[in-house]
Amino acid sequence: MTADPEQDEKAERLRGLLGARSIVLVGMMGAGKSSVGKRLARRLALPFADADTEIEQAAGMTIPEIFALHGEPAFRDGEKKVIARLLEAGPMVLATGGGAYMIEETRAAIASHGISVWLKAELDVLLRRVRRRDDRPLLKSGDPEATLARLIDQRYPVYALADVTVVSHDVPQDMMVDTVIEALGCHLAAPGSGDET
């Protein structure tokens, strides 16, 4: 519940349209999946899970430690299993790590248990945001700008397969939440989505 009856009504309608499905946030590092996801869950009164946090808990170490000790393939393997488990436990808001949606099996699991939302941001926005922390192993070596640009080229055509796309601007995060709720409402009520009443 929020202090705003109109927001509560929108949240209730969206929860009804979702049924057992989760909202799954995908997109690049720095797009806002973890932070906007947490607020979105609060607004919708749904549980929130961050796949990265769950992987860290399952492994008993941080993501940089997993990459350093076991390498990226081991991280991806854990990520796939953790996301599959979380998707069985919906409905929830699930923030994935930036590489998760690139795995075909994970995309299929997301499509059958959830609605995917791509938080899409420009390179300069991402770069500014990821510079605030240094806990992303893929950006630790080399030039982060060049790495992000390469990953954008590889990943954006795949992220574009998501059900809904929302552009992530540097606006207050609660505004991002409003935009995501609006976009999901339109998507789920659209003819052909199988959800129209």
Ligand SMILES: Nc1ncnc2c1ncn2[C@@H]1O[C@H](COP(=O)(O)OP(=O)(O)O)[C@@H](O)[C@H]1O
């Ligand atoms: N709409 C926004 N405007 C400004 N900063 C944002 C916005 N969304 C996220 N951020 C900030 O960007 C950084 C990365 O966000 P995060 O949620 O960790 O992204 P992701 O999980 O997609 O990598 C954080 O410092 C967060 O506070």
Ligand SMILES: O=C(O)C1=C[C@@H](OP(=O)(O)O)[C@@H](O)[C@H](O)C1
């Ligand atoms: O893009 C990626 O491959 C990764 C993104 C990170 O999550 P965020 O997208 O939440 O930063 C985290 O899963 C890991 O460092 C790898």
Ligand SMILES: [Mg+2]
């Ligand atoms: Mg995150």
